[in-house]
Amino acid sequence: MKFLPSQLMYLLQDRRARRNIRLLSRFVIILVGVISLYSVLFHFFMQMEGQDHSWATGVYWTLTVMSTLGFGDITFHSDIGRLFSILVLISGIVFLLVMLPFTFIQFFYAPWLEAQTQSRAMQKLPEEVDDHVIIVGFEPVATSFIARLVKYGRAYVLLLPDVNQALALRDQGYKALAGDPDDPETYRRLKIDKACMVLALTDDMKNTNVAFTVRELSKTIPIVVNSENDESVDILRLAGATQVFQFRKLLGEFLARRILGPGLQSAVIARFEKLVVVEAPAMRTHLVGKTIMDCGIRQKTGLNVVGLWERGIFNIPSPQSLIQSETVLVLVGSMEQVMAYEDYVGKQSGSPDAVLILGGGRVGQAAAAILKSRGIRYCIVEKNSKVAGTKNNVVIGNAAELEVLEEAGIRKAPSVFITTHSDDMNIYLTLYCRKLRSDIQIISRATLDRNIGILHTAGADLVMSYAALASNTLFNLLSPGKVQMLTEGLNIFRTFSQKKIWGKSLIQSEIRKHTGCSVIAMVQGESMDINPDPMKIIEKGTELILMGTAEAESAFMRRYPEK
Numbered sequence: 398m399k400f401l402p403s404q405l406m407y408l409l410q411d412r413r414a415r416r417n418i419r420l421l422s423r424f425v426i427i428l429v430g431v432i433s434l435y436s437v438l439f440h441f442f443m444q445m446e447g448q449d450h451s452w453a454t455g456v457y458w459t460l461t462v463m464s465t466l467g468f469g470d471i472t473f474h475s476d477i478g479r480l481f482s483i484l485v486l487i488s489g490i491v492f493l494l495v496m497l498p499f500t501f502i503q504f505f506y507a508p509w510l511e512a513q514t515q516s517r518a519m520q521k522l523p524e525e526v527d528d529h530v531i532i533v534g535f536e537p538v539a540t541s542f543i544a545r546l547v548k549y550g551r552a553y554v555l556l557l558p559d560v561n562q563a564l565a566l567r568d569q570g571y572k573a574l575a576g577d578p579d580d581p582e583t584y585r586r587l588k589i590d591k592a593c594m595v596l597a598l599t600d601d602m603k604n605t606n607v608a609f610t611v612r613e614l615s616k617t618i619p620i621v622v623n624s625e626n627d628e629s630v631d632i633l634r635l636a637g638a639t640q641v642f643q644f645r646k647l648l649g650e651f652l653a654r655r656i657l658g659p660g661l662q663s664a665v666i667a668r669f670e671k672l673v674v675v676e677a678p679a680m681r682t683h684l685v686g687k688t689i690m691d692c693g694i695r696q697k698t699g700l701n702v703v704g705l706w707e708r709g710i711f712n713i714p715s716p717q718s719l720i721q722s723e724t725v726l727v728l729v730g731s732m733e734q735v736m737a738y739e740d741y742v743g744k745q746s747g748s749p750d751a752v753l754i755l756g757g758g759r760v761g762q763a764a765a766a767i768l769k770s771r772g773i774r775y776c777i778v779e780k781n782s783k784v785a786g787t788k789n790n791v792v793i794g795n796a797a798e799l800e801v802l803e804e805a806g807i808r809k810a811p812s813v814f815i816t817t818h819s820d821d822m823n824i825y826l827t828l829y830c831r832k833l834r835s836d837i838q839i840i841s842r843a844t845l846d847r848n849i850g851i852l853h854t855a856g857a858d859l860v861m862s863y864a865a866l867a868s869n870t871l872f873n874l875l876s877p878g879k880v881q882m883l884t885e886g887l888n889i890f891r892t893f894s895q896k897k898i899w900g901k902s903l904i905q906s907e908i909r910k911h912t913g914c915s916v917i918a919m920v921q922g923e924s925m926d927i928n929p930d931p932m933k934i935i936e937k938g939t940e941l942i943l944m945g946t947a948e949a950e951s952a953f954m955r956r957y958p959e960k
Contacts, residue, residue, distance in 0.1 A: 413508075417503070417504040417505065417508050418504070418505070418508075420500075420504050421500060421501070421504040421505050424496070424497075424500045424504075428492055428493075428497065431488060431492060432456065432459050432460065432463070435459040435463070435485050435488070436452065436455035436456045436458075436459050437455070438481060439455040439458055439459060439481075440452075440455050442473060442475075442477065442478045442481050443473075443478075445475065445477070445478070446473065446474055446475055446478060450471070454471065457471075458471050459485060462482060462485045462486050462489060463485055463486070463488060463489025463492065463493050464489055464493055464494075465486065465489060465490065465494070467486075520574070520586060521574075521586035521587070521588075522554060522574075522586070522587055522588050526552050526554075526588060526591070527552075527588065527591035527592075528551075528552065528591065528592075528593045529551070529552035529553055529554060529588070529591070529592050529593065530546060530551065530552070530553040530554075530592065530593060530594045530595075530596060530875070531553075531554055531556060531584070531587050531589070531592050531594070531595045531596065532553060532554070532555050532556065532596045532598065533556045533578050533595070533596065533597045533598065533599060533603075533604075533607050534556075534557075534597065534598035534599040534603075535555055535557060535562070535566065535573075535598075536598055537844055537845055537863065537864040538598055538623070538644065538863070538864050538867040538868060538871075539555065539596075539598055540864065541846055541862070541864035541865055541867070541868035542596070542867070542868035542871050542872065543555075543571065544868075545868055545869075545872045546872070548947065549872075549876075551875065553572060554572050554573070554574055554587055555571055555572060555573040555574065556573075556574055556576055556578055556583065556587065557573055557574070557575055557576075558575070558576070558577060558578060559575065560575040562575075563575040574586070574587065578597075578599070578603065578606065578607050578610070579606045579607070579610050580610070581610055581613065581614055584610065584611060584614055585614070589611065589614050589615055589618065590614075590615065592618060593618075593619070593875065594618070594619045594620075594621060594874070594875065595607070595611050595618060595619070595620045595621070596621050596622075596871065597620070597621070597622040597623070597638075598622075598623055600625065601624055601625055601626055601629035601632075601633070604622040604623070604624070604629075604633060604638075605629070605632055605633055605636045606636075607620075607622070608620050608622060608633060608636040608637045608638045609636040609637055611637065612636065612637025619639045619640065619874070620637055620638045620639050620640075621638070621639060621640045621641075621642070621871065621874065622638045622640070622641055622642070623641075623642055623643070623644055623867070624641050624642070624643050625643070625645070625759070627643070630643070640874065642867070642870065643759075644863065644866065644867040644870070645758075645759040645760050645763070645863065646759060646760075646763040647763075647866060647867075647870070648760050648763070648842060648861060648863050648866050649759065649760040649761060649762065649763025649764040649765075649766075649767070649816065650763050650764070650766075650767050651861055651866060652760070652764050652814055652816070652840050652842060652859075652861055653763070653764040653765075653766075653767035653768055653814070654767060655676070655678070655840050655859045655861075656752060656768070656773065656812050656814075656838070656840065663675040663676065663677035663728065663735060663738060663739065664676050664677075665735070666883050667881055667883050667889055669881065669889055669891075669918070669942060670925060671731055671732075671925055671927065672729065672730075672731070672917065672918050672925070672927050672942065673729075673730065673731065673732055673735060674727065674728070674729050674883065674889065674917075674944070675727075675728050675729075675735055675738075676706070676725050676726070676727055676728075677725065677726045677728055677738065677742075678724075678725050678726075678838070678858065678859070679720045679721070679722065679723075679724040679725070679726060680722050680723065680838060680858065682742045682743070683742065683743070684720045684726075684742065685720055685721060685722050685724075686719075686720070686721075687719075687720055688716065688717050688718060688719055688720070689702055689714050689715070689716050689717070689718045689720070690716040690717065692720065694726075694728070694738065694741070695928070697737070697741050698730070698734050698737040698738040698741050699730055699731070699733075699734040699737060699928065700728040700729065700730040700734045700735065700737075700738050700928070701728065701729045701730060701915075701917065701928040702714050702726055702727070702728060703727050703728070703729050703915040703917060703944055704726075704727035704887070704915070704944070705718060705720075705724055705725070705726060705727070706724065706725035706726075706727065707721070707723065707724060708723055708853040708854070708857075708858075709849055709850050709852075709853035709860060710853075711727075711887060711946055713909065713913055713915070723858055725858075725859065727887070727944075729915075729917040729918075729927070729928060729944065730927055730928055731927055749774075750774070750806055750809040750810055750811060751774040751775050751776040751790065751805075751806055751810060752768060752773055752774065752775045752776070752810060752811060752812045752813070752814065753775070753776055753778060753802075753805055753806065753807060753810045753812070753813040753814065754768075754775055754776070754777045754778065754813075754814045754816060755778050755796040755813065755814065755815045755816065755817065755826055756777075756778070756779065756796070756814075756815065756816035756817040756818075756842075757777045757778070757779030757781075757791065758779075758816065758817070758818060760816040760818075760842055760863075761777055761779070761814065761816040762777075764814050764816060765777060774790070775790060776790050776791070776792060776805045776806055776810075777790060777791045777792070778791075778792050778794065778796045778801060778802070778805050779791060779792075779793060780793070780794065780795050780796070792804050792805045796817075796826055797822075797825065797826065797829065799833075802829075802830075802833070807830065807833055807834065807837075808833075808834070810834075810837060811837070811838065812837065812838040812839075812840065813830050813837055813838070813839055813840070814840050814841075814842075815827055815830070815839065815840070815841040815842060815857070816841075816842045817842075818844060819844075820843055820844050820845055820848040820851075820852075823841050823842060823843065823848075823852060824848065824851055824852055824855050826841075827839055827841050827852055827855040827856050827857045828855040828856060830856070831855065831856025831857075832856075838858050838859075839856055839857045839858050839859075840857070840858065840859045840860075841857040841859070841860050842860075842861060842862075842863060843860055843861065843862040843863065844862070844863050844864065845862065845864060846862045846864055846865050848862075849862055849865075869883070883944075887944065887945070887946060888944065888945065888946070888947060888950050889917070889942065889943070889944045890942075890943055890944075890950055891920075891940055891941065891942045891943070892940070892941055892943070892953075892957070892959060893938070893939070893940050893941070893959070894935050894936075894937070894938075894939045894940070894941055894957075895957040895958075895959075896937075897957070898935050898957070899935060899936065899937050900934065900935070900936075901934070901935055902931065902932045902933060902934055902935070903916055903929060903930075903931045903932070903933055903935065904931040904932065906935060908943075908953070911952070911956055912945065912949055912952040912953040912956055913945050913946065913948070913949030913952060913953075914943040914944065914945035914949045914950065914952075914953045915943060915944050915945060916929065916941055916942070916943055917942055917943065917944050918941075918942040919933065919935070919939055919940070919941060919942070920939070920940040920941075920942065921936065921938070921939055921940075925942075
């Protein structure tokens with residue numbers, strides 16, 4: 398019943414609904430007129446037969462005959478009376494059994510259901526909502542981004558043009574509103590004046606319209622958009638976008654930097670002032686088969702090993718942790734220490750054989766550009782000749798066929814990128830390539846976060862999710878310097894030390910033991926101590942920079958809540 402006023406308001410305000418009500422009213426008036434006419438004629442024909450009935454009886458007889466009930470308690474005996482009964486019966490079939498249900502459904506029931514739908518769709522945000530993110534469009538990036546917003550208690554609202562889609566998402570627990578993305582009134586209902594960001598995740602043309610519309614309403618709000626084409630970047634900025642990302646291109650570049658080849662063997666995944674976090678694959682280095690203690694990375698380079706990726710699973714290292722071929726080390730330190738690590742493990746010489754890139758779309762082309770800049774040979778396998786172009790280092794064919802892979806050089810390739818837009822295909826190709834070559838480095842793309850583990854199980858050495866990369870990038874814009882999300886759920890965050898650990902050394906605080914987080918730096922005033930000594934005392938006012946998984950961060954916040 399609480400929706401009844403809003404439904405009535407919709408029926409009274411909508412032009413089409415008002416027209417339908419007028420048409421239904423006309424039909425009801427005509428039907429009442431026909432019933433009244435038949436009731437009068439009933440008395441006329443009954444008097445011809447010498448029968449006398451009340452006016453209520455006339456209406457009663459008309460309704461029973463028109464509705465085909467025909468109780469038979471009142472009947473005509475003359476032919477003309479029976480012909481009149483037939484006329485009333487046929488009229489009743491047409492009016493009551495055919496036209497009335499159709500008219501009622503078409504002009505009242507269907508609009509009423511639509512009014513119910515409209516009343517269920519959130520029409521505007523509650524007054525108490527502010528500092529929220531407005532997300533235009535719904536796709537895997539939005540799903541992953543919303544999960545991070547919810548985890549950190551940030552408000553958001555999804556804007557969708559389709560009412561049914563908005564309702565379906567609301568039933569799934571999302572905060573969705575239906576409205577036209579190019580209508581300024583829509584953004585007023587979304588409290589654009591109190592929002593902290595507008596994120597557009599539709600196509601380039603619609604994103605341009607969204608940016609232009611929002612910028613007319615607010616000159617200061619950050620507008621972040623995703624662009625699929627290089628040509629659209631400048632246009633989107635002209636329309637008012639603050640940040641224009643090409644997430645597929647970023648993904649290709651991100652994957653390409655993970656390759657084993659000439660140049661740096663580690664990839665910088667985050668910077669926190671002077672602090673850098675790098676990932677370094679152990680494959681094809683002298684570290685394989687040794688424990689963390691035996692490697693002596695901290696003693697020889699100054700870097701701290703804060704984590705180990707084992708086929709997509711993040712583990713807290715211990716001195717006895719064994720480094721295997723598929724292990725990826727997460728190292729923390731300064732850039733000078735990273736260069737010392739490169740000298741320690743030794744820079745690998747480039748392979749004369751080409752790296753394979755399975756999939757020549759935007760991600761594959763971006764990866765190829767990075768490889769070319771590093772002087773690494775590559776070969777793209779692409780099924781669509783229009784996408785692949787006419788380059789010499791392209792093999793046209795289906796990557797699922799052995800002959801095509803052998804032509805591209807799968808037997809000698811040092812690494813293979815799997816970059817198709819289908820996770821199902823990527824899983825298939827990962828498993829296939831691993832069976833063909835047990836020693837090859839496989840770097841795969843995932844569209845959905847949930848398929849990361851499956852790709853690792855299939856044999857991928859490194860996996861990056863398109864949705865995770867994009868959502869991490871977006872979330873870092875919301876909280877610069879406070880929380881920085883890295884790959885696959887690994888976070889860096891900073892917080893002031895709490896009273897219960899003041900006066901204790903790092904090793905006495907047992908932060909890693911109780912929470913799983915590693916203290917990678919301590920800040921006192923303007924001084925940052927990177928990879929502090931375990932015996933260093935935590936003083937009042939000391940700011941800690943920590944790294945850990947999302948679960949470890951939650952455990953830390955529960956144990957050391959901020960006052």
